[in-house]
Amino acid sequence: MNDCSVFCVSDHTGVTVEAVAKSVLAQFPRLEFSLITLPFVDSAGKAQAAAARIAAAPxxxxxxxxxxxxxRAVLRSAGAGLFDVFELLAPAVETALGQSATPSGGRTHGMAPDYEARMDAVNFALSLDDGLSPERLGQADLILVGVSRVGKTPSALxxxxxxxxRVANYPLTPDDLVHPVLPGVLLAHLPRLRALTLSAERLAAIRQVRYPDSRYASPQQCREELVAAETLFRRHALPVLDTTRMSVEEIAARLRYP
Incomplete structure (x- = not known):
């Protein structure tokens, strides 16, 4: 089955349904599809417009x-296969719990009780990005270390x-890597340090996009930095995560649940 249009329809942001769809469709590696997300479908008129768009797809x-x-009934009128997360799962959960669900849109990604804490954490990550404000490292839950462009900033955010x-990140520069120990500002926080690395080939490809044909992006420079960094990681017995083939979601999950 090729050239399939996959619609992700939500009455709120669409983040949850898109994640579910991608996870399911990843099990079909030969399927070629385009993903269309339709968020905030929260009225009959919007549902009818979505159904018309779905019906027009071959x-x-x-x-x-x-x-x-x-x-959901309006969407079903489009004649396409419909897989609704709540419709498929809620009845089984109701049976298991012995109580009925109370449907309400937007609860997952709305103004949840932890919203302010998450926004504060984002501000913290931005304030301590790339080695900024090292005097605040003691406030961090985790401190990500590694050479430039191994995924520290996106993982922290x-x-x-x-x-x-609350995640800080600290880049190890070539000047740091010539020393036998980590920078002094990090030594007081060793239990919270998490090291990121990746293959030299992958690092060179990433750096090449940012600074084409530079020494910074050369495979030799990348190899030298990674070897020196990994020597420091071993010396201080830091947990090391190889991010070569990982998405930011997987990196974050592995850092959170080591």
Whole structure:
């Protein structure tokens, strides 16, 4: 089955249904598809517009997280295969719990009780990005260390936004790597340090995009920095995560649940 249009329809942001759809479709590696997310489908008019768009697609699958059964019925009128997360899971959970669900849209990604904490964590990650404000490292839940462009900043921000963790990141520069120990500002926080690394080939490719044909992006420079950094990681017995083939979501999960 090729050239399939996959619609992710939600009455809120669409983050949850898109994640579910991607996880399911990853199990079908030969499937070629385009992903279309339709968020904030929270009225009959919007549902009808979504259904018309779905019906116009030659081959369509629909994943949805619509809490209103009436809106799901409108989508179903498009004639495409519809897989609604709540419709598929809620009845089984109701049976297991012995109580009925109370449908309400937007609870997962709305103003949850931890919203302010997550926003504070994002601000913290930005304030302590790339070695800034080292005097505040003691306030961090985790401190990510590694050479430039191994994924420290996106991982710190994802951990902050998704989990509310206060994560700093500290880059190891070539000047740091000539010393036998980590920079002094990090030594007082060893239990909270997490080291990131990746393959020299991957690092060179990433750096090449940012600074084409520079010494900074050369495979030799990348190899030398990674070897020196990994020597420091071993010396201080730091947990090391190789991010070569990992998405930021997987990096964050492995850092949170080592």
């Amino acid at each position: 081959r369509a699958l629909v994943f949805s997280t619509l809490t209103d059964p009436a809106l 994802y951990l902050a936004l998704q989990y509310g963790l």
